[in-house]
Amino acid sequence: MLASLAGMKRSILALGIAVLALLIGIAPARAATKGGVTMPDSMTVEHTTLVLNGMGIREATVLNVHVYVAGLYLEQRSHDPAEILDSKESKLLMLHFVRNVGKDDITDAWNEGFKKNTGGQLKTLRERIDKLNGWMSDVKDGQELVFTFLPGQKGVVVTVKGTKMGTIEGDDFARALLSIWLGDPPNKDLKQGLLGKS
Numbered sequence: 001m002l003a004s005l006a007g008m009k010r011s012i013l014a015l016g017i018a019v020l021a022l023l024i025g026i027a028p029a030r031a032a033t034k035g036g037v038t039m040p041d042s043m044t045v046e047h048t049t050l051v052l053n054g055m056g057i058r059e060a061t062v063l064n065v066h067v068y069v070a071g072l073y074l075e076q077r078s079h080d081p082a083e084i085l086d087s088k089e090s091k092l093l094m095l096h097f098v099r100n101v102g103k104d105d106i107t108d109a110w111n112e113g114f115k116k117n118t119g120g121q122l123k124t125l126r127e128r129i130d131k132l133n134g135w136m137s138d139v140k141d142g143q144e145l146v147f148t149f150l151p152g153q154k155g156v157v158v159t160v161k162g163t164k165m166g167t168i169e170g171d172d173f174a175r176a177l178l179s180i181w182l183g184d185p186p187n188k189d190l191k192q193g194l195l196g197k198s
Contacts, residue, residue: 032052039052042073050090051075051077053077053195054072054193055071055072056072068096070181073093085183090149090151094146106139110136114129114176114177121176125173135160137160139160147178149177149178
């Protein structure tokens with residue numbers, strides 16, 4: 001009887017270890033944290049796995065107030081902004097807000113970013129910039145904006161607070177939009193972080 005009980009205990013222990021190993025094996029992918037925000041190491045876009053290239057913090061005013069934490073996902077990691085902008089591969093940019101921001105402040109930031117980074121293309125992009133601005137709304141601490149860049153003139157899928165708003169077509173628009181962060185950004189550390197340099 002005692003031998004039988006001991007055998008049962010060993011079997012239960014072995015089963016527990018097996019279940020634990022199984023749980024560890026199917027645990028979620030690792031994650032990275034910056035500015036108190038955690039993002040997964042990889043995401044899937046149209047059956048393509050994208051890896052986290054880097055995370056950066058958008059700071060505002062002379063007080064360096066944190067506005068959002070951005071994460072850039074690429075098919076292949078890169079520290080070269082020109083290479084990333086010229087790439088025809090899928091990309092994803094996630095903005096996780098860490099404070100409440102009004103729609104007007106968001107659209108003003110987009111307009112300023114496009115103006116700084118598009119040169120003579122602004123007129124060509126104006127209608128599509130207006131469409132992007134029209135999809136914006138007030139965001140609260142903890143909410144996200146996601147831009148999914150699809151190659152081959154498919155354009156940029158815009159998701160606002162979990163709702164897919166639509167797609168803005170054109171590789172020219174996609175490049176101009178991503179240049180807001182990887183060209184002449186609102187603050188240097190944001191770009192460096194997205195490039196995996198900080």
